[in-house]
Amino acid sequence: MEALRLSRRDAIASLAGLPALSALAAALSACGKKDIRGLPFDGRIVGPDVARGHLLRTGDLLSRPAVRTERVGTAIVGAGISGLSAAWRFARALDTDFRVYDLEEAAGGTAISGANDVSAFPWGAHYVPVPASPNRALEAVLEEAGALIGRDASGAPEWAEEMLCREPEERLFFGYTWRPGLYPRDGASHDDLVQLARFQREMNVLAARKDSKGRRAFAIPTRLSSDDADLAALDRITMAEWMRTRGYTSPRLLWLAEYGCRDDFGTNLEGTSAWAGVHYHASRLPGEDDDEDASEFLTWPEGNGRLVALLAKSAAGRLSASSLVFDVVPAPKPGAPVRLRVLDAARNEVVAVEARHAILALPKFAAARVFAPWRAAPPAFLADMSWAPWLVANLTLAARPEEKGFPLAWDNVLHDSRSLGYVVATHQSGPEHGPTVFTYYQPFTDEAPAAARAKLLGASWEDLASAVLAxxxxxxxxxxxxxxxxxxxxxxxxxxxxxxxxxSNSVRHLAPSGGVHFAHADSASLPLFEEAQDAGVRAAEAILAARGVRFASLAAG
Amino acid sequence: MGNGEGSAGPGAAPALRPGPVYLAVLLIASCGLVYELVAGTLASYLLGDSVTQFSLVIGVYLSSLGLGAFLSRYVERGVARRFVEAEIAVALVGGLSAPMLFFAFSSPRWFPPVFYGVIVAIGALVGLEIPLLMRLLKGTVIFRDLVAQVLTFDYLGSLAASILFPLVLLPRLGLTRTSVLFGLLNAAVAFWSIRLFRDRVGPPGGLFARAGIVTAILLAAFVVADRLTAVAEENQYADEVVVARTTPYQRIVVTRNRAGFQLFLNGHLQFSSVDEYRYHEALVHPAFAAAPRARRVAVLGGGDGLAVREILKHPEVESVTLVDLDPAMTHLATTHPLFLALNGGSLRSPKVRVVNEDAMIWIEKEPDLFDVVLIDFPDPTSYAVGKLYTSRFYSLVKRKLDPEGVVCVQSTSPLFARRSFWIVDATLRAAGFSTRPYHIAVPSFGDWGFILASAKPVEVRPRLPEGLRALSTELLPSLFVFGPDVARIDDVPVNRLNDQVLVRTYEGEWKRFD
Known part of the structure; x- marks a missing residue:
């Protein structure tokens, strides 16, 4: 535990820009390089456009007059996975009367990707688990992506082998070497292994459990999960408490459980609802034996950027990038339009938009500044919501590092680190030698999000690069x-x-209001592709239904 | 044991008997030379170019002996004690030299300083010891005799070591155990000298303790020697190393002995020139006997050019595309006299195009179709190679194959790795191929397996080129017969990119025979 705390402090301190510590980090990482601050390579801070987003804070924009007014059937605010999925759903229903607005230059939200001479690489979300239960919308998108290639005699999907995560999937740097898998088995005590086996059995039982209505205990999307009282009760305690009450005390097992929380949610054991912490393990298909993780991942060099590109095709010609929607006023009465105002950042002019419907596919902290009624009276649910800051780095390498132990895997995790380690962008595309790109992920889980965010946004490229290297x-x-x-x-x-x-946050019951629908993975659900897609698809289908369009629902469940 | 008798004059230590000291000289000299030979062998094995390595090792070692002799003048008092201490130090450094160098080799940055540091340390310590011994004997023996005897035993020890090393030590013990064993010998000399010089070394407790600790360390190293090196390469050092090269992709080693020469990749034998014809005739000709046409041929792996040699025996072949990851391998096959003599310069044929690329990446973008594809990868010992045995890879091969074309896959030994062999068969069938497995005895490898595969049922016609040494039309049908200990296992999984069962199965099966 001491090592954990030290490394955490190390990383945070260098982010905070404490001169001595960050210099030390740089010196450590440069490993004998002459100039302490001079890093021997180039790089920069890439989007998102923080300054543009922060224009929402002051409210100055609200006083700017619109230069013209545009009209559209549905205005989709936000081109993340939920907004793009709504566009995709409209396009599939042959409804093209929509426009998607996003303040960034590229669509994708936190699933954006990049590319260079060596490889494409993700800047955020980078895989989708093979669905554990039928999910029409997800399967349709994966089929378009060429990932779902057919069905066997029983109707179960068959997946494209080259898009399933190749072996070796993951490895752990523990002690002084790389070892296979995520759990540090070497040196584990008998009690460690007994607790691990008990934990896995318990998760397998929960994964297989269904309630009286046939709903899985922990489903994806989460809204399809059982609401049995004993399960709902898990949301009232932290994952740390749950582990304690279940008698899970093994430091290695606690590490594994916390890794899951940090990996999927950007939270530590104390900061995670036990319901979410258990969901990470129990929403996947139960393993065939205690050792085997049966769940498989679909992944691509550019991560979920592959799916972003596919979804964005639905919005081709109907995507307004660099366009900050700063005001959404719901229709005051049936038949009246939703009124939006957009800052076209390229031309620096404000455009008014009248839409029959709007989808606010934004995170709620941003929606609260955009949606006029919420600006007037902040919604109650907001007080209990918070967002995790993350750092993602892409390291382009001229060659693979020299190393000992288990070979380079897709996911490479460091046990004694508060980062999540790195994913290898070229893992799926094949070259075993030569240049590659490592995508490094670091959620800030151990202090108040606002404080961590301030440090993160205040850090220079040198600070961040040095911390990653250290x-x-x-x-x-x-x-x-x-x-x-x-x-x-x-x-x-x-x-x-x-x-x-x-x-149980009241955001769960957020209903459309005055023609404005809400679609985002943060409405009492988990930060997953499937949740965002489900939210977008359902918002689009609600609008299609309101318009009287006939369609077969693709929504999961 | 030296039982240093003799009358002690007042204030002086008793005179030494020279006999035991000469024996010590002999042992010290042989130990020193063994360390030198170990270092030279290791360097020529790890770095290649044995002439350079041995000449550097000898030069550095001899000059270090001089350095030690020079330093001996600074030992003014406690000569016997310093001698014993030097002996304990040689035991430790020399004894652990082979394991240390093996470890250091994994880091290109550290290998040269560790390598020369070890040689200089051993040379200087041994160089220190002989003058010290001579000083100890001074006064006991006439100086003329002293010099003559000490140097005689010194050189005799070297002769003994230089004869024992290649004939007995290296083949029987391997490098690591040899170096550790001689370290123990040095430690024994140290113990013995403490007794021999007991009147001159001062308090013996500390010396005994140090010698004891070093002995314990060396004994432990001797026991775990196999795990220390943990490379199957040990047994190759017995033969002369002709080429040793570490490329970004693999480690290439070519050794030569009386019978012929051998190629090792990452420590795994790829062929021995004695019987490779059996392997390569079996890899190539059955596919040609099964293919209706063989104008365009691809070889995946097989950078040694030996499969291509067999392919060129078929005059109908118009083009051969050889895809091998490592340019160093195909360069060797195109330029090294040993290889040229064996492959007949096959890769220099105008029909042959050499592509140095990962076969998985090449095959996705290759526009041409082939009549015959021969797949000759190393055995699936890692995930990086295992991916070339997956259903994904085989379905990519199928796309590049003429509808009537035929593939042959080297599929490891159905005897040593029976389940692995049948996994390859199941994987080919999962990719939509019909298969015909067969096998042949290759003494260097054992019973070796291949699988013919085609989109259509495979029919092997009795059609072989002239002048083959292993195959005949009468023999051909018998290759397709599998006895009970190698017979088909039906209940095997398919090897997939996302679930490489073959790598794990193969590792487990070969462990039983190691």
Whole structure:
């Protein structure tokens, strides 16, 4: 535990820009390089456009007059997965009377990706688990992506082998070497292994459990989960408490459980609702035996950027990028339009939009500044919501690091680190040698999100790059010599944190209001592709139904 | 044991008997030379170019002996004690030299300093010891005799070591155990000298303790020697290393002995020139006997050019595309005299196009179709190679195959790795191929398996080129017969990219024979 705390402080301190510590981090990482601050490679801070987003805070925009008024059937605000999925749903219903607005230059939200000479790489979300239960919308998108290639005699989907995560899937740097899998088995005590087996059995039982209505205990999307009282009660305690009450005390098992929370939610054990913490393990298909994780992942070099590109095709010609929607006024009476105002950042002019419907596919902290009624009276649910800041770095390497132990995997996790380690962008595309790109993920789980966010957004590229290097140099001492570029993205609000009570937050019952629908993965659900897609598809279908369009629902469940 | 008798004059230590000291000289000299030979062998094995390595090792070692002799003048008092201490130090450094160098080799940055540091340390310590011994004997023996005897035993020890090393030590013990064993010998000399010089070394407790600790360390190293090196390469050092090269992709080693020469990739034998014809005739000709046409041929793996040699025996072949990851391998096959003599310069044929690329990546973008594809990858010992045995890879191969074309896959040994062999068969069938497995005895490998595969049922016609040494039309049908200990296992999984059962199965099966 001491090592954990030290490394955490190390990373945070260097982010905070404490000169001595960050210099130390740089010195450590540069590994004998002459100039302490000079990193031997290029890089920069890549979007999102924090300044543009912050224009919403002051309210100055509200006083600016519109230069013209446009009209559209449905205005979709936000081109993340939920907004793009709504566009995709409209396009499938042959309804093209919509427009998608996003303040960034590129669509995708936190699933955006990048590319260079070496490889495409993700800047955020980078995989989708193979669906554990039938999900029409998800299967339709995966079929379009070429991932679902057919069905067997029983109707079960068959997946494209080259899009399923290749072996070796994951490895752990523990002690002084890389080991297979995520759980540190070497040196585990008998009690450690007994607790692990008990934990896995318990998760398998929960994964297989169905309620009297036939609903899974922990489903994806979460709204399809059982609401049995004993399950709902899990949302009232933290994952840490749950582990304690179930007698799980093994430090290795606690590490594994917390890794799951940090990985999917950007929260630590104390900050995660037990319902969410259990969901991570029990929403997947039960393993065939205790050792085997049966769940499989679909992934691509650019991560979910592959799906973003596919969904964005539905919005081709109907996507307004660099367009900040700063005001949405619901229709005062049936038949009246929803009124929106948009800052076209390229031309620096404000455009008014009249829409029959709007979908606010924004995180709620942003929606609260955009949606006029919420500006007037902040919604109650907001007080209990918070968002986790994340740092994502892409390290372009001239060659693979020299290393010992288990070979390079897709997901490479460092046990004694508060980062999540890195994913190898070229893992799926095949080359086993030569240049590659590592995508490094670091959620800030251990202090108040606002404080961590302020440090993250205040840090320079040198601070961030040094912190990444200091962290990874535990496992890869030759990294500074191999890196040709290191770019970083600072996600101030990467994902909504599923803290205790998130499931019963009143945001869950948020209903359309005055022609405005709400679609985002932060409405009492988890920060997953499937949730965002489900929210977008259902909002689009609600509008299609309101318009009297006949369609067969694709919504899961 | 030296039982240093003799009358002690007042204030002086008793005179030494020279005999035991000469024996010590002999042992010290042989130990020193063994360390030198170990270092030279290791360097030529790890770095290649044995002439350079041995000449550097000898030069550095001899000059270090001089350095030690020079330093001996600074030992003014406690000569015997310093001698014993030097002996304990040689035991430790020399004894652990082979394991240390093996470890250091994994880091290109650290290998040269560790390598030369070890040689200089051993040379200087041994160089220190002989003058010290001579000083100890001074006064006991006439100086003329002393010099003659000490140097005689010194050189005799070297002769003994230089004869024992290649003939007995290396083949029987391997490098690590040899170096550790001689370290123990040095430690024994240290113990013995403490007794021998007991009147001159001062308090013996500390010396005994140090010698004891070093002995314990060396004994432990001797026991775990196999795990220390943990490479199957040990047994190759017995033969002369002709080429040793570490490329970004693999480690290429070519050794030569009386019978012929051998290629090792990452420590795994790829062929021995004695019987490779059996392997390559079996890999190539059955596919040609089954294919209705063989104008366009691809070889995946097989950068040694030996499969291509067999392919070119079929005059109808118009083009051969050889895809091998490692340019160093195909370069060797195109330029090294040993390889050229064996493959007949096959890769220099105008019909042959060499592509140095990962076969998985090449095959996705290759526009041409092939009549015959020969797949000759190393055995699936890692995920990186295992991916070339997956249903994904085989379905990509199928797309590049003429509808009537035929594939042959080297599929490891159905005897040593029976389940693995039948997994390859099941995987080919999962990719939509009909298969015809067969096998042949290759003494260097054992019973070796291949699988013919085609989109249509495979029919092997009795059609072989002239002049084959292993195959005949009479023999051909018998290759397709599998006895009970290698017979088909039906209930095997398919090897997939996302679930590489073959790598795990293969590892487990070969462990039983190691």
């Amino acid at each position: 962290d990874l140099s535990k496992a890869h001492r030759d990294l500074p010599d191999l890196i040709t570029r290191l770019d970083v993205v600072r996600w101030g609000h990467a994902m909504a944190r599923p803290t205790p009570g998130f499931l």
